[in-house]
Amino acid sequence: MANFSKSPVPRFSVDVYQNEFLPEGGREVNAIVTVASTGGGTSGGAPLRGSSASASAPGAAVVIMVDCSGSMDYPATKMRHARDATSAAIDTLRDGVEFAVVGGTHRAVETYPGGGRLAVADGRTRAEAKSALRRLTAGGGTAIGTWLTLADRLLAASSGDIRHGILLTDGRNEHESPEALRSALSAVTGRFTCDARGVGTDWEVKEVTGIASALLGTADIVADPAGLAADFTGMMENAMGKGVADVTLRLWTPVGVEIGFVKQVAPTVTDLTDRRTEAGPRAGDYPTGSWGDESRDYHICVWVPRANIGQEMLAARASLIVPAPGGGAPDVLSQGLIRAVWTDDMAASTSINPQVAHYTGQAELAHVIQQGLDARKLGDIDGATAKLGRAVQLAAVSGNADTAKLLSKVVDVVDAATGTVRLKAKVAEADEMTLETRSTKTVRVKK
Missing domain, CATH: 3.40.50.410 (von Willebrand factor, type A domain)
Structure with a gap:
C-alpha cells in the first residue's frame, strides 16, 4: 500500500485482499480493493455555520x-x-x-x-x-x-x-x-x-x-x-460531509491482461464495468463519485496470460486519482497492487480469500433477490421460491441481518441454512418495494 495524497485532508488508502496463487495455467485473479478516506470531514456530520x-x-x-x-x-x-x-x-x-x-x-x-x-x-x-x-x-x-x-x-x-x-x-x-x-x-x-x-x-x-x-x-x-x-x-x-469530488479508480494492466469486471461491493453492489473510460495505454478509469470520511470495497476480476509454475507477475495496479486543477496530470491519492503467482501447492492455489468469497456471495444475494421478485410478479411461484430461498440462505451465511429481515416479510422461512422457504400469500406492497430497493445493500466481511 502506498499513499500519495498531496493535501492534508482527506487522506486515501488502498488495501488489497486476494489469494494471489494460481495453479499451472490458471488465469482468473480476483481481489477485493478496500478504499478508505479519512480526515476529510464527517459524512453525516453537523452542518458548519459561521465564518x-x-x-x-x-x-x-x-x-x-x-x-x-x-x-x-x-x-x-x-x-x-x-x-x-x-x-x-x-x-x-x-x-x-x-x-x-x-x-x-x-x-x-x-x-x-x-x-x-x-x-x-x-x-x-x-x-x-x-x-x-x-x-x-x-x-x-x-x-x-x-x-x-x-x-x-x-x-x-x-x-x-x-x-x-x-x-x-x-x-x-x-x-x-x-x-x-x-x-x-x-x-x-x-x-x-x-x-x-x-x-x-x-x-x-x-x-x-x-x-x-x-x-x-x-x-x-x-x-x-x-x-x-x-x-x-x-x-x-x-x-x-463530502470532502473531495470526482474520485476515479484507475486500473492499469500489463500486456495480455484482460479486465473481467469491476464492481463496488460495499456499502452497496454497483457494477462499474461498463463505466470505463480509457486513460492511456492499458489504463482505464472507473468513476466513484464524491467522498467524505468513509470506506468502500471493490471487487476486481482480471484474466492473466497462462504461465508456468514459479512464475509471478503484476496482474493490475489500482490507483485512486482526482483531476488536477487546470487540467494537468491527475493527482494520485493512493494505490495498491494485484499480483499473480503460479504454484503447484494445491492447498494454496485452491484457497478462496475470505473477502472475495464474502462479496461474491453478497453480489449473488442482490442478484437472486431481483430475480425472485421478478419471478413473483410474473406468477412463477416455483422460480420465485427457489431464488428467494437462495437469498435467505446467502443472507444467513453472510450475516446480512437487515436483508434477512426484509426477506422474512416476503417469505416464510422454514430453514435458513438450506434456503427452504414458502412464499407468503399476501405481501404488503411497501415491504416488497423495500426489499427490491434495498437489495443491493451489503454488509462488510466479518473480521
Whole structure:
C-alpha cells in the first residue's frame, strides 16, 4: 500500500485482499480493493455555520428536486411532508454552499432562487427558500428527465467541486418516454451525483434505483411520507460531509491482461464495468463519485496470460486519482497492487480469500433477490421460491441481518441454512418495494 495524497485532508488508502496463487495455467485473479478516506470531514456530520465554514470545507452546490405532480395531493399530507422535508434539508446546508430548489411535474420549474442561478446558503437565503416552499403545490404530470436537465444547468454555474442533487418522486415517469429519460440521464451522468427517493408505493423501483446508480448516489424508499424530513436531513448531512469530488479508480494492466469486471461491493453492489473510460495505454478509469470520511470495497476480476509454475507477475495496479486543477496530470491519492503467482501447492492455489468469497456471495444475494421478485410478479411461484430461498440462505451465511429481515416479510422461512422457504400469500406492497430497493445493500466481511 502506498499513499500519495498531496493535501492534508482527506487522506486515501488502498488495501488489497486476494489469494494471489494460481495453479499451472490458471488465469482468473480476483481481489477485493478496500478504499478508505479519512480526515476529510464527517459524512453525516453537523452542518458548519459561521465564518469558518467556507474556510474549512470544499465548495459545494446542491439542487433539491421535489415532485409536485398531481399525485402528491393523495393523501393531502404528502405534499406538506415534502415541503417540511425540503425545509429540513435547507436547514442542514452549511454556510456558503450554493443551492436551489426545483419543483418537478411534466416540466421543471425553479422554485428558489430563480433566474437560472443558485443562492448562497446563509440565514437570509435559508429563510427565503423556506418561504418559497409555499409555492410548491401538487398538479401536473411526471417527467423526471426535465428535472435532471434543469438541475444540471443550475449546477453547471457553480464553481464548487462537490455538485449534488436530491430527487424525490412519488410516481412513475409517465409524461416522457423511457428513451427521453435515458437520454437526459446519459447527458448528466458524470456531471453531478444524486440521491433518489421514492415516497409511498406508486413509483417504479427500477426508475429510481437506475437514476441513483447512474449518478453514483443512494436510492431508498420512504413508504410513510412522515419519514421524509428525517431522511432528507440524513441525505443532506451526508452530502455536506463530502470532502473531495470526482474520485476515479484507475486500473492499469500489463500486456495480455484482460479486465473481467469491476464492481463496488460495499456499502452497496454497483457494477462499474461498463463505466470505463480509457486513460492511456492499458489504463482505464472507473468513476466513484464524491467522498467524505468513509470506506468502500471493490471487487476486481482480471484474466492473466497462462504461465508456468514459479512464475509471478503484476496482474493490475489500482490507483485512486482526482483531476488536477487546470487540467494537468491527475493527482494520485493512493494505490495498491494485484499480483499473480503460479504454484503447484494445491492447498494454496485452491484457497478462496475470505473477502472475495464474502462479496461474491453478497453480489449473488442482490442478484437472486431481483430475480425472485421478478419471478413473483410474473406468477412463477416455483422460480420465485427457489431464488428467494437462495437469498435467505446467502443472507444467513453472510450475516446480512437487515436483508434477512426484509426477506422474512416476503417469505416464510422454514430453514435458513438450506434456503427452504414458502412464499407468503399476501405481501404488503411497501415491504416488497423495500426489499427490491434495498437489495443491493451489503454488509462488510466479518473480521
